[in-house]
Amino acid sequence: MEPTTITTGTTTDTTVTGSETTGVDQQAAEAFGQEVFGHYVGGMLTYMIDLGIRTGLLDALAEGPATSHELAERAGAVERYVREWLAALATGGIVRYDPATQTFELPPEHAVCLTGTSAFNVAPQSRITTLLARYVDGVADAFRDGGGIPFTAYRPEFTGVMDQLSRGIMDDALIDRILPLTGELPDRLERGIRVADVGCGTGHAANLLARHFPASTFVGYDIAPDAIDRAREEAAAWGLTNATFEVLDATRLPVDPPFDAVFAFDTVHDLVDPRGVLARIHDALTPGGTLVVYDVNASSDLADNLAHPLAPFIYAVSTLHCLTVSLSEDGAGLGTAWGRQQAMLLLADAGFEGVTVHDVPDDPLNCVYVGHRPTGDR
Ligand SMILES: C[S@@+](CC[C@H](N)C(=O)[O-])C[C@H]1O[C@@H](n2cnc3c(N)ncnc32)[C@H](O)[C@@H]1O
Structure with missing residues (x-):
C-alpha cells in the first residue's frame, strides 16, 4: 500500500x-x-x-x-x-x-x-510543571517496575514550590472564606483551643491561624525537616508564641493531650497510609473535636470529571507526584483526584460523624470537608 x-x-x-x-x-x-x-x-x-x-x-x-x-x-x-x-x-x-x-x-x-500578590497571580503554578518534568523518567520506570518516587526525592525544591502554590491561597482565603465553612470553629478558636495542622508543609496556614487567634495554640506536623525549619522561621519572624512545629509522621500524631481541632491542608491524598492517619487524627481529637480537610475538589468517578477544565492538570500532577509518592512506600495511592465520594467514605470509616463537604468560594480547585469525633466517644 x-x-x-x-x-x-x-x-x-x-x-x-x-x-x-x-x-x-x-x-x-x-x-x-x-x-x-x-x-x-x-x-x-x-x-x-x-x-x-x-x-x-x-x-x-x-x-x-x-x-x-x-x-x-x-x-x-x-x-x-x-x-x-x-x-x-x-x-x-x-x-x-x-x-x-x-x-x-x-x-x-x-x-x-x-x-x-493578589489571588489573580497564577504564575507560581508554573513552577510545579517545571519541577515535575524532572520526574518523568523515574515515573516511567515505575509504570514498568511498580513502586514510585519517594517524597524525599522531591525535596528541597518541592517544599519551596508547594509554599508558593499555597501561600497566596491561604493569605487570600483561609480566614475569610475557608474558616466560615467550619461551623462554630471560628468562635472556639476565638475563645482559645488546642489545634494541630497535619502535613503543615512550611506552616503558613498554621502561622496565619496563630496570628489571627492568639488565644489558641497551634502545632504543625510534617515529615519534611526543611519545611518545618521554614515554618519555625516564619513563626519567629512574626513573634508568635502560640505556634510550634515538629518533624513527625502523622501516623504517630500525639493523642495526649488531645486536640480540639485538626486541620489537613492538601495532604490526605498524598499519604502513604491515609486510613491510618485519619484514624489517628480521630483518636487525637477530644470527643466533639473537629477535623477540617482542605483538599482537591473532584469526583471520585472519572466520568464526572471529564468536563472539569482543570482535571488533566490534576491527574497529571497526581501521576508525577501525589500518586507516586504514596506508591513508593507501597501506600494507598489515592491520587490527587481521590474525590468527594471516596473522601466521605474514608472519613466515615475513620469514625468521623456528620461529615459535610463545602465548595470554597472563588476556589474551584479545592473543597473543604468538616467532620467531628462523636461526642460520646472514648
Ligand atoms: C501537598 S503538601 C501540602 C503542604 C501544606 N499543607 C500546604 O498546603 O502547603 C503535603 C505535605 O504533607 C507532608 N506529608 C506527607 N506525608 C506525611 C506524613 N505521613 N506525615 C506528616 N506529613 C506528611 C509532606 O511533607 C508535605 O509537606
Whole structure:
C-alpha cells in the first residue's frame, strides 16, 4: 500500500503507512494533531513563565513597556536571552509587541495574572510543571517496575514550590472564606483551643491561624525537616508564641493531650497510609473535636470529571507526584483526584460523624470537608 501523508498543520508532515490511516478521518486527525501540538506550546510557555519568575523579568516588564535592551537592563539580565524570551511570550500572546518601536508590553490584565500578590497571580503554578518534568523518567520506570518516587526525592525544591502554590491561597482565603465553612470553629478558636495542622508543609496556614487567634495554640506536623525549619522561621519572624512545629509522621500524631481541632491542608491524598492517619487524627481529637480537610475538589468517578477544565492538570500532577509518592512506600495511592465520594467514605470509616463537604468560594480547585469525633466517644 502507498504511504499516506498527514499534514498536521505544523512544519512537520507525518508520513504513515496506509494501514495506520485506514478508516481515519484525515481532517479530524489533522485537527487533533494541531491540538496536541497546542499542548506542547502551552508546556513551553509554562517554562517561559517560570523563567520570568526566576529572573525577575515578569516583575520588570510589569513596570511598563520596554525594548529588550531596556528590559534586560531593568532586570539585570543578558539582552540576547531576554530578546528570545520576549519573542516566545509575544508569539504566545502573553506580551504585546509593537514592531514600530520594538517595545514589549505586559497588559495590566496579564500583569495581574503573572505578577503581584493578589489571588489573580497564577504564575507560581508554573513552577510545579517545571519541577515535575524532572520526574518523568523515574515515573516511567515505575509504570514498568511498580513502586514510585519517594517524597524525599522531591525535596528541597518541592517544599519551596508547594509554599508558593499555597501561600497566596491561604493569605487570600483561609480566614475569610475557608474558616466560615467550619461551623462554630471560628468562635472556639476565638475563645482559645488546642489545634494541630497535619502535613503543615512550611506552616503558613498554621502561622496565619496563630496570628489571627492568639488565644489558641497551634502545632504543625510534617515529615519534611526543611519545611518545618521554614515554618519555625516564619513563626519567629512574626513573634508568635502560640505556634510550634515538629518533624513527625502523622501516623504517630500525639493523642495526649488531645486536640480540639485538626486541620489537613492538601495532604490526605498524598499519604502513604491515609486510613491510618485519619484514624489517628480521630483518636487525637477530644470527643466533639473537629477535623477540617482542605483538599482537591473532584469526583471520585472519572466520568464526572471529564468536563472539569482543570482535571488533566490534576491527574497529571497526581501521576508525577501525589500518586507516586504514596506508591513508593507501597501506600494507598489515592491520587490527587481521590474525590468527594471516596473522601466521605474514608472519613466515615475513620469514625468521623456528620461529615459535610463545602465548595470554597472563588476556589474551584479545592473543597473543604468538616467532620467531628462523636461526642460520646472514648
Ligand atoms: C501537598 S503538601 C501540602 C503542604 C501544606 N499543607 C500546604 O498546603 O502547603 C503535603 C505535605 O504533607 C507532608 N506529608 C506527607 N506525608 C506525611 C506524613 N505521613 N506525615 C506528616 N506529613 C506528611 C509532606 O511533607 C508535605 O509537606
